[in-house]
Amino acid sequence: MTARTVITGIGVTAPNGLGTETYWKSVLAGHSGIGRVTRFDVSGYPATLAGQIDDFDAAEHLPSRLLPQTDHSTRLGLTAAAWALTDAAVSPGDLADYDMGVVTSNALGGFDFTHREFAKLWGKGPEFVSVYESFAWFYAVNTGQISIRHGMRGPGVALVGEQAGGLDALGYARRGIRRGTPLMLAGGVDSALDPWGYVAQLSDGRVTAETDPARAYLPFDSLASGHVPGEGGAMLVLEDEERARARGAERVHAALTGYSSTFDPAPGSGRPPGLRRAAENALADAGLAPADIDAVFADGAGAPELDAAEADALRAVFGPDGVPVTAPKALTGRLYAGGGPLDVVTAALAIRDGVVPPTPAAGPVPDGYGIDVVRGEPRERRVRHALVLARGRWGFNSAVVVSAAGER
Structure with a gap:
């Protein structure tokens, strides 16, 4: 019988809520996280809105040693991953390291980090560029940082598929479970709300020029004029159902x-x-x-x-x-x-x-x-x-x- 894959842990970092229940309450109340970009001056840009996460302080959630070597998107991913593992009640030693794998998807890379380092290179010189520029920008870094932090040495995969890639990460994780890995941490997080990252998202012409957040992103609406870019995402703990119950998983949210x-x-x-x-x-x-x-x-x-x-x-x-x-x-x-x-x-x-x-x-x-x-x-x-x-x-x-x- 094919292994049944269940969701035992969830971690959410979203523009309208940090944490699963905060996010869910916002969704049911129709509370939007979309507003004018505040991280830089967008007055000269053809679009001005984004889904920003304004209440996230990485220093409150991550060890100080990780801050110099991580982009904002990786910090969000690490935080969501830790919350998902806590929600699943998975502690170090519960499973062998090779019994836990990581699959993440990332479409934008570490835009903010790498563009800050570029500014140092051009404005001050190469000796001022961080050594962490060698990997902090890379699409695979979230998988690597999460697996290192939590001692997860099982299958590790990084995908690039834009909006569809996050679902592909869950599909790959499900495949890993069916091949015998008891637990996979999977999902996706993105952020590119620095000047270069933002303008890159405007390049396809499908970001709305609307300035009213309530009228900006309107799927299946006669007044639809495009979308609004945002940041954040979710990480999920996926497990083989029988093994999850055998280890005493406290709850199963749903099945994939x-x-x-x-x-x-x-x-x-x-x-x-x-x-x-x-x-x-x-x-x-x-x-x-x-x-x-x-x-x-x-x-x-x-x-x-x-x-x-x-x-x-x-x-x-x-x-x-x-x-x-x-x-x-x-x-x-x-x-x-x-x-x-x-x-x-x-x-x-x-x-x-x-x-x-x-x-x-x-x-x-x-x-x-x-x-x-x-x-x-x-x-x-x-x-x-x-x-x-x-x-x-x-x-x-x-x-x-x-x-x-x-x-x-």
Whole structure:
């Protein structure tokens, strides 16, 4: 029998809440973490908003020795990882070091760290550049720093897949558990809200120029004008269910029952995008039919053409208005590698509390979309299985099915 992968620990660092329950309360209350960028002067930029984490002091959460060698995104990742392990009640010595692995996804690297070092190089000279510049900028550094700090010598993987990459990290971790590793710490965190990092995110032209945070990021809305970048994400402890219970795991938040990833065909090929196929394959992997899904946590790009394409995929899988659809990421901004894992956490909490969180709205859902978007207020509903979708730039698509712990 294939090992069943369950979520036993969660750590959240999000613009609208540090910690799982703080974040969840904000989501249900519709509290947004989006506001004007305050870390540098954005008055000359074509966009001015972001999902910033303003109440995070790394020195309160990490040893002082780690601060000189880590970018802001790695500090967020290390903190989320520690919180997830604490939530799972995993202590040093509970498992052998090779029985614990780490998989993280990162789309932006250590932008803030490396650009500060570049400024030293150009303004003062090479002797002023930190020795830690050799690795602190790198996409794989979160996996390395987390594994070193917690003595996790099992499989170590680092992925780069933009928004879809965070779900891929969970899928890779699930694969590691099925191959025999009892516990995997997996997820994604991103941050690039320094001047260079921010302008890099504006390069694709899909960041909104709206200056009102309440009207800035509006997935599946007639007033949608693009997305808002954000920072943060989530780390999850995933375990083989039988081994988790054998070690005395205090609780199981949910199960990761299905996963799939696809890639869009080349533009102009005439073939359809891969998001529908990713959703269908994830359902098949979970052994579920579309009617079994009680909520969809959508990618929700906030760009009209991308939202319309996602709506087409959802109608094709579930039928018109066939399932409640939500995009709570509109309260945080798009977190790149952190977005998918945070949506998985949100889905697990929706399963726990029997409620589908709403999507912020300013105008009506376009008539042609034909999907049931949860808006305004949370919708009370028994959620046994939820589908989480994510799309990355250049054609990445990923889908994960999150199920109640007792559902098979």
